[in-house]
Amino acid sequence: MSLFRIENLTYRYGDNTAPALDIPHLVIEEGGIVCLTGANGSGKSTLLSLLAGLLRPTSGRIHYRGDDLTGGPRNLLERMRLDMGVCLQSPYLFRTTVEKNVAFGLTARGVQGVKKTRRTESALRDVGLVDFGKRPYHALSGGEIQRVALARALALDPRVLLLDEPMANVDAATRLLLERILEKLIRTRGITIIISTHDVDQALRLGRHIITLHEGHVVESGLENIFHGSVRKARDGWYFDTGLCRFFVPHQKEDARTAIIPPETILLSLDPMETSARNVLRGKVTGIRMRSGSVEVAVRAGEEFRSRITETSLERLGLRLGMDLYLLIKAEAVRLY
Amino acid sequence: MEYLLTAITDAFGLILSLDPEVFTITLLSLRVAGTATVLAAVTGIPLAYLVATRDFRGKSALITVFNTLMALPTVVVGLFCYSFLSRKGPLGFLDLLFTPSGIILGDIILAFPLIVGLTIAAVNAVDPRARITAMSLGASPRLVSLTILIEARFGLMAALFNGFGRVVAEVGSAMMLGGNIRGYTRTITTAIALETSKGEFALGMALGIILLTLALMVNFTFRRLQMTSQR
Structure with a gap:
């Protein structure tokens, strides 16, 4: 309730x-x-x-x-x-x-x-x-x-x-x-x-x-993909752990408790491509919402992430609910608070 | 000048020897003024609270009426009450004329608008956040009202002391409704008026000193309470 x-x-x-x-x-x-x-x-x-x-x-x-x-x-x-x-x-x-x-x-x-x-x-x-x-x-x-x-x-x-x-x-x-x-x-x-x-x-x-x-x-606050957790250190760098998923972050605020990822910085891919993005998360499409001039795609990858893409990209990727895909997120795109 | 010094010396003599007449007059004055102030406060403070905290048509006009009545001439009150309490008057059957209760009635009418007017001002001066804070902390409507009156306590004390000061020092209404009967309705102020007209300065002076001392004590107590309430 x-x-x-x-x-x-x-x-x-x-x-x-x-x-x-x-x-x-x-x-x-x-x-x-x-x-x-x-x-x-x-x-x-x-x-x-x-x-x-x-x-x-x-x-x-x-x-x-x-x-x-x-x-x-x-x-x-x-x-x-x-x-x-x-x-x-x-x-x-x-x-x-x-x-x-x-x-x-x-x-x-x-x-x-x-x-x-x-x-x-x-x-x-x-x-x-x-x-x-x-x-x-x-x-x-x-x-x-x-x-x-x-x-x-x-x-x-x-x-x-x-x-x-x-x-x-x-x-x-x-x-x-x-x-x-x-x-x-x-x-x-x-x-x-x-x-x-x-x-x-x-x-x-x-x-x-x-x-x-x-x-x-x-x-709409424009503040989407807000995650709460803590920054931890691993052998290959600093990452943010929400309890449901983890992703690499820039090493700037070890005491941060909130991470935000702007939806327009999250790339969607059907394959785990080798790019400069340090975070490649596998997930499932849970929502597709048409907005004025763009499309918001919700993907469950431990946490629910929202990515904003164009209608052309939506058609090209052939996205539909329940489909598996990969999220590509640059560590530098993660904002820590 | 000498007669003045003699009168003052005799006045202190009367006070210090606890002269029975001075004592009786003073006690009656205190009893009449105290009772009238308490009765005016018991009825006036709740009414003032309602007027101050509710919105209704004619509110502003009503407050203006109370403010005007604060300066009501005592002889007008005496005249008004006399016409009602005299044998031919509509309240003549109550037999209140020339009794202490008659004086108390006139004093209530004098103190009431003063206490109401000053209480309205005191309640209005309370920060509006006091009400919201009390409500937000789960206070019942009764506790909210009580809290606002407690917050306005300094203003309420001023209203009470002013009401008491007005009735203990008034002469017109007490003279007309009490009749200045020795040992029964003679108050400090009516006695001063009479004794002075008779040329008995000593008794008048003694009572005047007592009245001034009373005023001083009231103000002193008020100041003390004010300082305590600010602590």
């Missing part, structure tokens, strides 16, 4: 305004980090607020784990909110101490006493602010405010964490720290984190699934 399923969703900020968001269909699966990217005003924050149940759609449906939030009873929305931790783009701290801020959601859920104290301390430890509990809200830096807001969401032990531009106003060191915290959360708690960011590099570093928005619409 998908975590969120969106059908014909629109959202307008005023009656006569253009939709700030217009998404005919979108599915977000459970687990890992999902990144919403796009320029300012593209609808990232609106989408996050809708997913968090803080805004009601103008029209359309949002299903959360199969339940229709938009048409369902109000208590369904409130129940869903209990599953979620949310950090706003510019977090607001209540005018009290750090620990009371972190404990707020627990109080709302009726958690009291030692349990509340323990979970508050644990959340502060997770974000590296163990000794900050007694500090007043106004004695914190921008990065610390961001971490307190994250701790406040983590204290709730959420299944889904929604973070709106959590690293927009923090320095590089805090950004790195926050990224590590998020990755650790994925490893240790197995939750889903949906994060909006205008930093494409960051989205590529973190995201299992990247959703790109442009003026309220989900658009």
Whole structure:
């Protein structure tokens, strides 16, 4: 079952305004980090607020784990909110101490006493602010405010964490720290984190699934063939291992966790030709899609790769579904993040 | 000038000797003003919260009315209530005229718009993110409201202290609705007015000093609470 399923969703900020968001269909699966990217005003924050149940759609449906939030009873929305931790783009701290801020959601859920104290301390430890509990809200830096807001969401032990531009106003060191915290959360708690960011590099570093928005619409990001794994060294060079397949990469970023291969750089061949391309992967055609001016061919070779070719090439190769062929990929064409 | 010094010396004498009349008048003033402020707050704060947080037709006009009523002349309130509470008035059967409850009624009408107006301003001044943050953390609608009022606590305190300050120091309504009956409805301000007109400066001065001390204590407490709330 998908975590969120969106059908014909629109959202307008005023009656006569253009939709700030217009998404005919979108599915977000459970687990890992999902990144919403796009320029300012593209609808990232609106989408996050809708997913968090803080805004009601103008029209359309949002299903959360199969339940229709938009048409369902109000208590369904409130129940869903209990599953979620949310950090706003510019977090607001209540005018009290750090620990009371972190404990707020627990109080709302009726958690009291030692349990509340323990979970508050644990959340502060997770974000590296163990000794900050007694500090007043106004004695914190921008990065610390961001971490307190994250701790406040983590204290709730959420299944889904929604973070709106959590690293927009923090320095590089805090950004790195926050990224590590998020990755650790994925490893240790197995939750889903949906994060909006205008930093494409960051989205590529973190995201299992990247959703790109442009003026309220989900658009093809142009970022296809995104693979997650690690760079390893072999006798004959450096390669990227996804767990399902491996391919040679340029030796430039040993700590990279994401590899991207532009679809137009992948050559398709019926034979394992001897070329300068270091990667020759055998696969099976799983999809052929006509696009304006080109054809997108999906090939399963451990992972699913997408190659973009011309209609002439499609005819010349006589490609059809289920057919075996070879992918030729230059190591230099692989971009590492 | 000498009579003034004598009056001041006598005034301190009355205060320090815990003169029963001074004591009774002060206690009644505190009781009447305190009760009126609490009743005006209990009804005014929820109303102000609703006005501040809901959108409806005529909202702006209503806020303007409350702001105007903040400066309601005390004698007008006295006159208005008198006409209702007098024997011939529609509420004459309640027998509230010339009783402490009558003074409290007038004081509530004086404090209410002040508390409502200042509370609306205080709630409006709360960062809009406070509501969204509370909601996003799973707060029930009741907890969201409570959180916003807590965030506005400094403004709410100002509303309460201003309301109390207005009613403890007003004379017109208390004189008309209480009748300044000795030992029953005589408050600090009505007593000062009477004693001064009689030429009894010492008692008037003593009560004036007490009133000023009260105002000082209220402001001091307010300042302390303000500093605590900012900590």
